[in-house]
Amino acid sequence: MAGKRLTPLSKILIVAAIIGGVYYLLNMLRDPEVKEKINEVxxxxxxxxxxxxxxxxxxxxxxxxxxxxxxxxxxxxxxxxxxxxxxxxxxxxxxxxxxxxxxxxxxxxxxxxxxxxxxxxxxxxxxxxxxxxxxxxxxxxxxxSRGGDAIVARRGISRVSDLKGKKIAVAPMTPSHSFLIWLLEAGDLTPKDVSIVEVPSAIDAADAFKSGTVDAAVVWSPDDADCVSKVAGSRVLESTKNATHIxxxxxxxxxxxxxxxxxxxxxxxxxxxxxxxxxxxxxxxxxxxxxxxxxxxxxxxxxxxxxxxxxxxxxxxxxxxxxxxxxxxxxxxxxxxxxxxxxxxxxxxxxxxxxxxxxxxxxxxxxxxxxxxxxxxxTPEKQKEFTAVKPELVDKESLSSKKVSISFNTGEYKLGENAKQLIDIQFTSIARAFANARIRIEGNTDNVGNRNSNIALSKKRAQAVADYLISEHSMPKNRFIIIGNGPDKPVPGCERNQNADCKAKNRRTDFELVVD
Incomplete structure (x- = not known):
């Protein structure tokens, strides 16, 4: 008995069914849950x-x-x-x-x-x-982290020292907290000098900043840009783009x-x-x-x-x-x-x-x-290559300033072993942590002796400190901005060098982080 031939309509229906089945199968394969099941099998x-x-x-x-x-x-x-x-x-x-x-x-x-x-x-x-x-x-x-963490601050806060007494939102015992600790240290402050507002996470810190309940906050990127766009006059005070090794x-x-x-x-x-x-x-x-x-x-x-x-x-x-x-x-x-x-x-x-x-x-x-x-x-990452210091960097406002009292023999600029130890304890770790920021070293003296001689001497002392960091810690030569102030920038309250204590405070070296 001869087989029955399919009618044209039957053929069309069969083809349509096959196409429909394939289409259904392809859609099923696009479903994330189905894909995951297939991967598991x-x-x-x-x-x-x-x-x-x-x-x-x-x-x-x-x-x-x-x-x-x-x-x-x-x-x-x-x-x-x-x-x-x-x-x-x-x-x-x-x-x-x-x-x-x-x-x-x-x-x-x-x-x-x-x-x-x-x-x-x-x-x-x-x-x-x-x-x-x-x-x-x-x-x-x-x-x-190289920009993933940042500190945002309201209008009027442009340096670390401006944070003193201000409310700062931060998640305690997290990388955000670590970053804040380092930044405050670079500016001669401690967490006790600010008002810490503890929040569960960096996301909550950003919310606190945008709500106006704090003056600054340690946040994640891209929340830093979001905060700056939504809080008039605010800015990113610092980020891990410069604080490279924290x-x-x-x-x-x-x-x-x-x-x-x-x-x-x-x-x-x-x-x-x-x-x-x-x-x-x-x-x-x-x-x-x-x-x-x-x-x-x-x-x-x-x-x-x-x-x-x-x-x-x-x-x-x-x-x-x-x-x-x-x-x-x-x-x-x-x-x-x-x-x-x-x-x-x-x-x-x-x-x-x-x-x-x-x-x-x-x-x-x-x-x-x-x-x-x-x-x-x-290979490991190379250090940042700094360009030669331009004149405008000499007077550019610094991000932070840390005072270190380094002792020199009268009229000398050679660093002794105790002075080197003091630099390492109080500043070297900061310099290494903020490896993408320039370092301005300012030598200062009291008012004893000739002013011009003191200016020249203070610059030689600042250079001696830089030379030590370059030779001992392999820091780039162009990273340093060398200033000799002599007696012209006394510590506030000691402008007249009125006693031995004030003279000692004025015989100091200031380490400043300067962002290009």
Whole structure:
């Protein structure tokens, strides 16, 4: 019996049904939840590729921040997936969990929901004791903040000294708090000289500033620009574009996890550093990373692109410097920052007595045993190259001024060992932390002797201080602006050099941070 032929109408209906089915399937595949389910199934089906002894998926806790872009870019997204270069090159998957709530991120670490958690070394001394039973280990540095954190101030506040007695909104024991502590120190102030208004986060600090309840606030970018646009006459007083070495993002793992997953963590580090180096070298790669961050963070693409540009993505060479492995490096190490902030927070009443030493808190294995990362893209960041000092910088208003009483023998300008020690204690760390700002050094004397001779002598003394910082701490020569005031700028209240105490106060060296 011959088969029945399909009518033209039947053929059309069948074709329409097939097209409809394909269209429905394509729409289903575009659904994020369906895509995630497919990825999970694919991930489980291909788990046999995972290296022996490796976790199939490493879970990493992050916040809404651009400094982790190196790893997220190398991973081709936030979710564990088989397109990830971690998977293709090293045989395991990575899953980034965005946990913006600080306490929730720490609970996730303690409970084992994440294998690595973010932290910043400057604020880490305040929480080490609470994590003691897990023996936290700093395993690598992800970035330095370079504009991601800023201090906004209302009209009339143009220098750090103008903050005295003012209300400042800040989230305590966070990178924002660390930044404020450093800036006040650079201006010869302490947190006790201002009125601290504690808020839960930098976002709340921005809201407090815009509401007019505070005079200044420590905020994140792009909230700094938003604050300035909405509060008439306000300004960004300072940001981490100049305060380059204060806020360092790192990743922390439990000691037991480090010991049982050394090879996998080393592969994670290597891939992450490759990703960071590729972003540092290419704007088009940053644009690609911005798309990845936009999806993973649910933020606009432009926001994510700016966030990446507001950090220095740490390279392998930067990590060697951070962990003190480069003997010629004179900049800020993780140990420097950790130890300084441990003291600073303790002095402010935030107990850090339970914070272990840096040697027990950090592991250098990931960095020292990674030998394949060579070439220009993996070298450490170079110091800023300052142009020759122009005349207008001599009189330009400074951001901050710190007075240090350096003793010289009468009529001499040679620095003694005690004077060098005093400079290192009171100013060198500030100079290294604010590495993108110029330093104006002003020598001052009392009124004893010839004025012109005192002016010449005071300039030689200021130059001697600069020469020490250049030779001993490898600071760029063009960074310094040298001024000799002689007796012409006495301390207020001691204009007449009326007694020995006033004369001693006037024999000083002023260190000022000047922003180009």
């Amino acid at each position: 694919t991930s489980k089906a291909s788990s046999s590729k995972t290296k022996d002894g490796y976790n199939d998926v490493l879970n990493i806790g992050v916040v809404t921040w651009g400094g982790y872009a190196g790893g997220q870019y190398f991973n081709e997204g936030f979710k564990a997936n088989t397109e990830s270069r971690f998977y293709k090159d090293y045989g395991f998957k990575v899953n980034f969990k965005v946990i913006d709530d600080f306490d929730a991120s720490r609970d996730a670490f303690k409970n084992g929901d994440i294998d690595l958690m973010w932290a910043t070394i400057d604020a880490f001394p305040t929480e080490v004791a609470g994590l003691a039973q897990y023996q936290p280990q700093v395993v690598f540095q992800a970035d330095w 806020i360092a993002d790192v990743f922390v793992a439990k000691k037991e996890f480090v010991e049982t997953h050394k090879d996998q963590l080393r592969d994670l580090y290597e891939g992450w550093m490759i990703g960071a180096s590729e972003l540092n070298a290419s704007d088009s790669n940053k644009r690609k990373a911005a798309k990845i961050l936009a999806e993973g963070l649910s933020q606009p693409e432009d926001f994510c692109y700016d966030a990446i540009n507001n950090v220095r993505l740490a390279t392998h060479g930067d990590n060697e410097n951070f962990f003190g492995l480069n003997q010629g490096y004179k900049g800020v190490t993780g140990e420097d920052l950790y130890n300084k902030m441990k003291v600073k927070y303790n002095d402010l009443g935030y107990s850090t007595s339970g914070a272990k030493s840096w040697r027990l808190l950090s592991t250098k294995d990931l960095v020292t045993k990674t030998t394949s990362l060579t070439g220009a893209n993996h």
